[in-house]
Amino acid sequence: MSTPAIAFSGVAKRFAARGRSGEVLAVTDVNFAVQPGEVVSIIGPSGCGKSTLLNMGSGLAKPSAGQVAVDGETVVGPNAHVAFMLQKDLLMPWRTIAQNIEFGLELRGVASAERTRVSTRLLNQCHLDGFGAHYPHQLSGGMRQRAALARTLAVDPLVLLMDEPFSALDAQTKMILQQDLAQTVAKEGKTVLFITHDLDEAVALSDRILVMSERPGTIVEQITVNMPERQNPMKRRKQDELGRLVAQLMDLLKLDASTDVH
Numbered sequence: 001m002s003t004p005a006i007a008f009s010g011v012a013k014r015f016a017a018r019g020r021s022g023e024v025l026a027v028t029d030v031n032f033a034v035q036p037g038e039v040v041s042i043i044g045p046s047g048c049g050k051s052t053l054l055n056m057g058s059g060l061a062k063p064s065a066g067q068v069a070v071d072g073e074t075v076v077g078p079n080a081h082v083a084f085m086l087q088k089d090l091l092m093p094w095r096t097i098a099q100n101i102e103f104g105l106e107l108r109g110v111a112s113a114e115r116t117r118v119s120t121r122l123l124n125q126c127h128l129d130g131f132g133a134h135y136p137h138q139l140s141g142g143m144r145q146r147a148a149l150a151r152t153l154a155v156d157p158l159v160l161l162m163d164e165p166f167s168a169l170d171a172q173t174k175m176i177l178q179q180d181l182a183q184t185v186a187k188e189g190k191t192v193l194f195i196t197h198d199l200d201e202a203v204a205l206s207d208r209i210l211v212m213s214e215r216p217g218t219i220v221e222q223i224t225v226n227m228p229e230r231q232n233p234m235k236r237r238k239q240d241e242l243g244r245l246v247a248q249l250m251d252l253l254k255l256d257a258s259t260d261v262h
Helices: 051-059 097-101 101-107 113-127 141-156 171-188 200-205 235-237 239-254
Strands: 005-015 023-034 039-043 065-070 080-085 161-162 191-195 208-212 217-225
Touching: 005 051, 023 051, 023 097, 023 113, 023 217, 039 200, 051 065, 051 080, 051 161, 051 191, 080 141, 097 101, 097 113, 097 141, 101 141, 101 208, 113 141, 113 217, 141 171, 141 200, 171 200, 200 235, 200 239, 217 235
Parallel strands: 039 191, 039 208, 080 161, 161 191
Antiparallel strands: 005 023, 005 065, 208 217
16 A cells, blocks of 8 residues: 555644643544545534644644654654645735745745746636736635635645635535535545535545544544545535435434534
8 A cells, every 4th residue: 555645643632721720632542544646524523623633734733642644754844745725715915816826836936937837727727717917805705715725736735634615605606616626636636634514515525534523532433435426526416325424424423403503
């Protein structure tokens, strides 16, 4: 088997308790690996440590125990092989969309001509043709998230860490961007670790789904999505298997009609 793109081995994370002495154990005994080109979603109750895992995967936080490895190398700090996409697009309002896309390349000292080539390709690939010279305030929320995805892909990361990137969008725009993401990831052969609270989204986009417990979070179940058309979430949504898997995930999360999901 090939070296995992990203792997968590015996990972735990403790934080100092706010306003009182002692520590809070956020996650414990987390063990899983994501293979190159695989899309894996993480679901679980609010506060179970999903975002904490991504922070450790990106090198923004260090495990209190265990280790995280990217392409076989232990993560000890921010890693050039990993890119992060968040719920907020975080585009810089004083830069054009093309300049935002090129920002990571600029930080790496990539020549102007090459930056332009990359941003032009990604503007086309992310359906933003003609908007490279616009500023973020001139684009809709969905278009800004497309630009954020293009910026994430511009640095050619091995692993994309995505923390609920579509949760602030309306349902129709969300499904369109899920389709864009799936097609782009398939075309680029990228590895994705994706956090979501949307169970339909998890099934529609993923090869596998990891289910976390309440805090301290740990992986309590791994569900393989045995459905074709991972690059076509719209088509997956029309299959009966999606509903069956969503029902299974609801049972694992102990969700029912009486559950307050807010």
